[in-house]
C-alpha cells in the first residue's frame with residue numbers, strides 16, 4: 001500500500017470573492033507524511049489561506065487539494081487533521097481546565113496527559129480564565145487542544161509569533177517529539193527562519209500566490225552556493241546554474257546560485273544556511289538600483 005501525501009495540490013487556485021484576484025494560482029505540490037514542513041512566504045503570500053484550505057475552512061476555487069488523501073473539511077479529514085489558526089479561537093470565559101475538558105468531549109481520541117503537560121510546561125494554572133491569559137499563553141492552550149486531539153496532520157499558522165524565546169524553544173521541542181514519537185506530520189508557517197534549520201525537514205515556499213519550492217530542506221540547502229567574486233566573471237554564472245539572486249556592488253558580485261556541476265571562474269564559495277537560501281528566494285524578483293552607489297540587486 002502506498003503512503004498518501006500529507007498535502008497534495010493539483011492546479012490549486014483560490015480567490016476570496018468570485019470577481020476578486022487569485023490569491024493562490026496553479027499550485028502543484030506534494031508534502032510527504034512524517035515530515036515537519038516549514039511554509040514560508042512574505043506577508044500576504046497566501047500562507048494562511050493555504051492552511052485554511054487544508055483545514056477545510058475555505059474551499060478551493062480551482063483545482064484541488066487533498067489532505068492525507070481526503071477532501072479537507074469532510075468528517076474523515078476533520079478526524080485526522082488539526083488546524084491552529086492565527087486567531088486561536090478559544091472561549092474567553094472558560095478556564096483552561098474547562099477548555100481541555102471540552103477538547104476531551106469533542107474528540108474521539110484524546111490525550112489528556114499530553115494536553116495537560118503542554119499547558120503545565122507553560123506554567124499556566126488550570127483554573128486561569130482563557131480571557132485573562134497573555135497571547136503567548138493562549139497560543140499554548142490552543143496548541144494543547146490541537147495536540148490533545150492526536151491528529152495525524154497538524155497545521156499551525158505562525159504558532160511561534162506570540163511566544164517568548166524560551167517558550168518557542170519548548171514548543172518546538174514538543175513538536176519535534178510529537179513528530180518523532182508518533183509520526184505526526186506537521187506543517188507550520190513561520191517568519192522565524194533561523195529556527196527552521198534545526199526543526200524542519202521539508203520546505204514549501206510561496207511567492208506571489210504560487211508554490212516556488214517544495215523540497216527536502218537539507219537537499220535544498222546543499223544544492224545552493226553563495227559566491228563572491230569579480231564582477232567581470234558574473235556572466236559565467238548563468239547556465240548550467242540557476243542564479244537565484246545576484247548583487248553587484250562596485251567591482252564585486254555576490255550571488256546565491258543553485259549549482260548544477262562545477263563552477264567556472266574564480267569565486268569564493270560559501271555553503272549557505274537554509275535561512276540564506278530562503279531569504280534569497282523571498283527576495284528574488286525584486287530589483288533595486290541604488291542611484292549613485294553603483295549597486296544593483298537583481299534576480300534571474
Ligand SMILES: Nc1ncnc2c1ncn2[C@@H]1O[C@H](COP(=O)(O)OP(=O)(O)OP(=O)(O)O)[C@@H](O)[C@H]1O
Pocket residue numbers: 016023041042043044045046047048049050
Ligand atoms: N478574508 C479575506 N478577504 C479578502 N482577502 C483576504 C482575506 N484574507 C486574506 N486576504 C488576502 O489574501 C492574501 C493572502 O493573505 P494570507 O493571510 O493568506 O497571507 P499570509 O502569507 O498568511 O500573510 P502573513 O505572513 O502576513 O500572515 C492577501 O493579499 C490578503 O490581503
